[in-house]
Amino acid sequence: MEIKVLKNVLDKNKDQAEENRNLLDEHNVKMLNFISSPGAGKTSLLEQTIPELQKTMKVAVIEGDAYTSRDAERLQKFGIPIVQINTEGACHLDSNSIRNAFRQLDLQSLDVILVENVGNLICPTGFDLGEGYCIAVLSTTEGDDKPSKYPMLFRKAKAVVLNKMDLLSYTSFEKDNFVKDIYELNPQVQLFETSATQGTGTGEWNTWLNRMLSV
Amino acid sequence: MEIKVLKNVLDKNKDQAEENRNLLDEHNVKMLNFISSPGAGKTSLLEQTIPELQKTMKVAVIEGDAYTSRDAERLQKFGIPIVQINTEGACHLDSNSIRNAFRQLDLQSLDVILVENVGNLICPTGFDLGEGYCIAVLSTTEGDDKPSKYPMLFRKAKAVVLNKMDLLSYTSFEKDNFVKDIYELNPQVQLFETSATQGTGTGEWNTWLNRMLSV
Numbered sequence: 001m002e003i004k005v006l007k008n009v010l011d012k013n014k015d016q017a018e019e020n021r022n023l024l025d026e027h028n029v030k031m032l033n034f035i036s037s038p039g040a041g042k043t044s045l046l047e048q049t050i051p052e053l054q055k056t057m058k059v060a061v062i063e064g065d066a067y068t069s070r071d072a073e074r075l076q077k078f079g080i081p082i083v084q085i086n087t088e089g090a091c092h093l094d095s096n097s098i099r100n101a102f103r104q105l106d107l108q109s110l111d112v113i114l115v116e117n118v119g120n121l122i123c124p125t126g127f128d129l130g131e132g133y134c135i136a137v138l139s140t141t142e143g144d145d146k147p148s149k150y151p152m153l154f155r156k157a158k159a160v161v162l163n164k165m166d167l168l169s170y171t172s173f174e175k176d177n178f179v180k181d182i183y184e185l186n187p188q189v190q191l192f193e194t195s196a197t198q199g200t201g202t203g204e205w206n207t208w209l210n211r212m213l214s215v
Numbered sequence: 216m217e218i219k220v221l222k223n224v225l226d227k228n229k230d231q232a233e234e235n236r237n238l239l240d241e242h243n244v245k246m247l248n249f250i251s252s253p254g255a256g257k258t259s260l261l262e263q264t265i266p267e268l269q270k271t272m273k274v275a276v277i278e279g280d281a282y283t284s285r286d287a288e289r290l291q292k293f294g295i296p297i298v299q300i301n302t303e304g305a306c307h308l309d310s311n312s313i314r315n316a317f318r319q320l321d322l323q324s325l326d327v328i329l330v331e332n333v334g335n336l337i338c339p340t341g342f343d344l345g346e347g348y349c350i351a352v353l354s355t356t357e358g359d360d361k362p363s364k365y366p367m368l369f370r371k372a373k374a375v376v377l378n379k380m381d382l383l384s385y386t387s388f389e390k391d392n393f394v395k396d397i398y399e400l401n402p403q404v405q406l407f408e409t410s411a412t413q414g415t416g417t418g419e420w421n422t423w424l425n426r427m428l429s430v
Contacts, residue, residue, distance in 0.1 A: 037253045038336050038365065039357025066337060068364050089367065091306065091337040119364070120335060121253050122281060122306040141356035141382065142254025149283050149334070150253065152304060167356065170382055172412065197387065 016095035020130025027107040036137035038119030041163040043071040044196035052206040057111035064093040092124040121150040133158035147181040159190040166195040231310035235345025242322040251352035253334030256378040258286040259411035267421040272326035279308040307338040336365040348373035362396040374405040381410040
């Protein structure tokens, strides 16, 4: 019984995700789904990403969080539309909550929507939101074993941003192991190394992102 | 329909958790449930905890992981019984998987079972395993906003171990904010500060744990 219901939930999510994707296509809006553990640096990366995108595009953000709007508050300084989704304890966003968020945005006026998912390496990976691409953020302080322990995310991601490179030398993180595991799971993935709080390494990431969003 | 099924799943989990608790009581075994984000340092903390407990108690470990047995392999050096539960992508352990793990352990011969849950700050908090206490591990590199963003875990925890104290000075983690938020959520919680990889700060933790497990 539980399995049947889970299948129903996932099927319903998939159908709504397709509708979201069509809606975005109609308005020529690109959407990215950022997934990471709690505290890997998604919001800090967005703080380095939004001002670069704003130079040439109209940007909005959808913020997912179990209870708070702390991340949304950090991004208010950019003067862009931000929709907060509080999942009330649920561990991921779904396509229906994204559809509701769209109703608070003027899609016609936008070029790109950045979705910051709830901090979690497992549950968000099962729920297509209708995004164009998923971006995985991992921090060096989490350990180099995370790709093999959480393969679903790293298989699904268009790009992996390895963040907190400024802390690498204080950890036992073996970058060679990490890179090898990542490419074994996903040979086509784009890999970036950043320190979002220091603003280092974000140039390559922003160049790639701009190019990908412009095609 | 989904809500009804979720209620059924949680009710079933609770019933099995009560059975697990009774079984542990019968055999005078204490069980602890360690919950954290991916990479916060649960396994490293266990590496500092097990040798201290072994001096006076018979210890076993139940390892939860979505796919791998990497953490279990790290603990094999202690020569204790270890049961690996692979959740096949599921985001938390439940009381039924713990009951199955018990079947691979000789409860009669044990004093304490340490359960390392799947790395996730949300889902594991909803599933009672029949443990005596839940221990939350948070690392300084995850940010001081985590208690308010993930309040369920910090309300439920008997103790919070703030790990990676050796990296504190390289982060923007404000310990005062963190401590204030923790005590607001849970005035009775025990708070420890450790660097499990450096083996610092673990003395107080081990002293408290030994005392708590001896009563």
